Amino acid sequence: KAGVTQTPRYLIKTRGQQVTLSCSPISGHRSVSWYQQTPGQGLQFLFEYFSETQRNKGNFPGRFSGRQFSNSRSEMNVSTLELGDSALYLCASSLEGSTSGRRGEQFFGPGTRLTVL
Amino acid sequence: GQQLNQSPQSMFIQEGEDVSMNCTSSSIFNTWLWYKQDPGEGPVLLIALYKAGELTSNGRLTAQFGITRKDSFLNISASIPSDVGIYFCAGFITGANSKLTFGKGITLSVRP
Numbered sequence: 001k002a003g004v005t006q007t008p009r010y011l012i013k014t015r016g017q018q019v020t021l022s023c024s025p026i027s028g029h030r031s032v033s034w035y036q037q038t039p040g041q042g043l044q045f046l047f048e049y050f051s052e053t054q055r056n057k058g059n060f061p062g063r064f065s066g067r068q069f070s071n072s073r074s075e076m077n078v079s080t081l082e083l084g085d086s087a088l089y090l091c092a093s094s095l096e097g098s099t100s101g102r103r104g105e106q107f108f109g110p111g112t113r114l115t116v117l
Numbered sequence: 118g119q120q121l122n123q124s125p126q127s128m129f130i131q132e133g134e135d136v137s138m139n140c141t142s143s144s145i146f147n148t149w150l151w152y153k154q155d156p157g158e159g160p161v162l163l164i165a166l167y168k169a170g171e172l173t174s175n176g177r178l179t180a181q182f183g184i185t186r187k188d189s190f191l192n193i194s195a196s197i198p199s200d201v202g203i204y205f206c207a208g209f210i211t212g213a214n215s216k217l218t219f220g221k222g223i224t225l226s227v228r229p
Contacts, residue, residue, distance in 0.1 A: 004159070033216070042120065043160075043205065043219040056216050090159050092217075103167070104148035104209025106217055108159035 002027065004093050004109035012115045018079040021112045025072050025093030031055075032074040033106060034066060037088040046089075049074055050096075078114075086116045121206055123220035130196055132229050139190040140206030140220050148209035149182050149189035150217070153202045160205055164191070196227050 005024045013019050025032050033056075034046040045058035049068035066076040072093075078085055092106035122141045130136050140149070148167055152160035164175050166182035166189060173180055179192045189208075193200055203222040209215065 006159075042221040045216050045218075048216060056214055058216070092159075102165065103211055104150060104207075104215070104217060105162065105165050106150075107162060108152075110157075110159045113157075 004091060004107055006089075006091050006109040006112050008112060009110065010113045010115075012117060013081050014117050015081055015083060017081050018077065019081060019114060020075055020077045021089055021091075021114075023074045023076075023091030023093075023109060025074070025091075026107055029093035029095055029107075030072055031094045031096060032068055032072065033092045033094070034074070034076050035090040035092065036060070037090055037111070038086075043090070046076065081116045083116050086114060088113050121208055121218060121220035123204075123206055123223050125223065126221070127224045127226065129226045129228065132196060132198060132227050134196055135192060135194045136196060136225065137190060137192045138204055138206075138223050139188060140208075141188045142208055142218075143187070144208075144210070145186035146208030146210050146218075147186065149180070150207040150209065151178075151180050151189070151191045152205045152207060154205065154222070155202050163204075193225075196225075198227050198229055201225060201227050 007022045031050045033048040036044045048056040052068045063079045068074045088111045090111045092108045094106045150165050151163045154160040164180040169186050171182040177194045205222045206220045207217045
């Protein structure tokens with residue numbers, strides 16, 4: 001079974017631009033979560049989508065948004081990029097958000113490394 | 118937001134040694150997970166624990182879910198060079214705002 005895939009792997013943008021990152025979950029997984037990873041803050045939760053609905057959201061500004069499609073693929077968008085948005089953006093999929101026997105078990109993709117200049 | 122406590126930030130051991138890492142929280146969780154991350158890659162799930170007191174092994178790795186539900190530990194036995202990486206603990210609690218909460222990670226170095 002193929003793992004979680006994320007595209008692109010690397011991105012360089014300038015301040016003020018916007019960016020869209022893509023994530024394809026493991027086949028059969030319906031929940032997709034997004035995280036931002038930086039050396040100073042570690043792994044910070046952005047949001048979770050399940051069945052095309054945002055089910056949970058972290059403490060990030062409204063510039064960060066996402067969506068999920070009917071095939072469970074997900075995208076996240078960051079508008080008006082700031083230097084501090086430079087980070088590794090990770091997507092993780094799980095079989096079900098919270099009610100499966102293997103609750104909480106999430107599988108991560110390789111990430112998209114975003115650099116904002 | 119809340120983070121789990123992992124310390125020290127870095128550990129240096131000799132190849133062949135055992136190493137133990139623990140993770141603590143002020144809140145209870147009903148799942149504890151341990152991940153390893155290599156440079157430039159996403160975290161890989163090593164072990165998942167679902168019950169207080171549970172002890173689970175995966176090869177040379179052993180992890181335990183603390184009885185208070187506020188801590189967990191990971192032990193790596195007979196370390197080898199490929200054990201180098203960052204080890205994260207993560208906790209999960211079911212509920213309206215269920216999500217994974219991560220520690221800041223421990224960077225493990227193994228001297229040959």
